Amino acid sequence: MTTTTTYDGAGSVARLPVWTPAKDTPHNGNRAGSDLQALSTWWRRAAIGTGVLTLLLGVIGLVNSYQAVKHAAEPMFGWLAWTVPVGIDLGIAVFTGLDLVLAKLNMRPAWLRLVPWSLVGVTIYLNIADEDTWFGRVGHAVLPALWVVAVEVATHAIRTHARLTSTKKRMDRIRVSRWLLAPVPTLGLWRRMVLWEVRSYPDALARERDRLLAKTRLQDTYGSVSWRWKAPRRARALYRLGELAPTAQHEQVTAAEAPVRDEPTAARRQRPARAGRKPAGRKTTRKPARKLLADYVADARAVWTPGIEVTPAWVRSVTDCARGTSKAVADALRTEVGTPAAAGNRTAENGREAG
Template sequence: MAAPLQLTRTHRVLIAVVVFGAVIIAGIGFAGSYAAVRELALKKGFGDFSYVFPIGIDAGICVLLALDLLLTWIRIPFPLLRQTAWLLTAATIAFNGAAAWPDPLGVGMHGVIPILFVVAVEAARHAIGRIADITADKHMEGVRLTRWLLSPIPTFLLWRRMKLWELRSYDQVIKLEQERLVYQARLRSRYGRAWRRKAPVEALMPLRLAKYGVPLADTAPAGLAAAGIEPTLIPPAPQQPVLESADAAAGSRAAGA
């Protein structure tokens, strides 16, 4: 189990600033929408209930979002909470827009603050979910955007294996993919372009098992041996102390002189 994420003093200050700013945005949005929603409720015949109707909607949004964040933190999320909260937010925007209709600028102005609030809460939920995953050792890293752009189809297949077999480390997935490509290259060099037809079944079996999340490091030696290839998946890195030893020898000769 991973250790809990440690927050520094700077992190706590930033969190406090963000929470304070989110509260201000929410307060401004709720205060601005109260009069418009109350006036619309009066027009629709709500009577005295129109004075508490806007408060009920705004309080419901806050309670649902707070409960959603709490359940996300303890890793038992309930998506209906967030969906209902955003439905109420959309309803509030629609009620405010109706009060300013048909002025398009007024309708847009009524929607700015709720959109800011939605973005802030979604960012908080994303951060809480990520922290909860890291704390529970369940965090799954994503695939780099540059890899999607440069090689979309192979990246999709890599991402698919990552999700299917719960491979959480991006570096681990890249290493497995490198081993797979190296294994294929060695079979291709041994049997030519038709290696898939000419190679024995035992040599192809590690590639098939790799699709199901079995590391090639466990199966490649037997497969390569069946193909008559030296069972070394990835050649070791070349030794580089030659230059250093030469420098050391030169230094010793200079010291002896």
């Protein structure tokens, strides 16, 4: 996965992680030779015996095909009837060998491979043309097929040993169980594998996972349906191409193309509250603890100096206590400092409290 840098009209820079498909690993041409050398003595004998039996079956099919085609061609070709099966059956082997030689020289035409297969169809048809029963048709069709199979096996062995196999990795097949369990998504997966040349099935599954995560991110950012037209065009193009990684920040593609959405919650919290409007949310301030009589007496004692007459009014002015509490605080403070209250002031104070 690589990163591309894009510039919008406003001069902002956005970085998008882009999927980079893995390079196909070519087949190792030395594998066939190394496997052949690694065979034990027993396996070498088995391979030689299998090859000899395959050649024998091919010769049996060639002889039977020769006799059947020669017999069918005698009324029309006369003494040259033997050239018909020889030309057709040997033509299969000759043109197959010519295809191998030209492939080794990098001169192989694409249509040359069709010539042996055309001769295969001709020889099978000529073998069953004069047969009236299904037994004869099947028997005369299978025997020349043995010769064709022997030629194809030899061709494959030579092509592999000479490293003439294609270095282009074949496309992996999707399991049948996936087609049965999820036919529609599997059809989309197979379509994307074909369109974008994703030859590895595990790589295709990884890209499909990233595609779904990228789609989910687009839906979360721009809406479950509206992302198809509200998302930035570059993000949508990368998503359709299958190159948008799930960690891409779609909202940073371009500042100009990004849609205007509601302010985030953090911005609303930082906005100053309007006058006369209580701030939303729970109150975090606690009520102050209730002060006792001793607390008021201590506050008043800290302020009192000799020469100050201790009265309830003076206590209220220095401690902000209630009217009913100020009398008790004044009496307690006078007791501590040993200052008696004046009779007139006491009488006046008591009259104001009674009033």
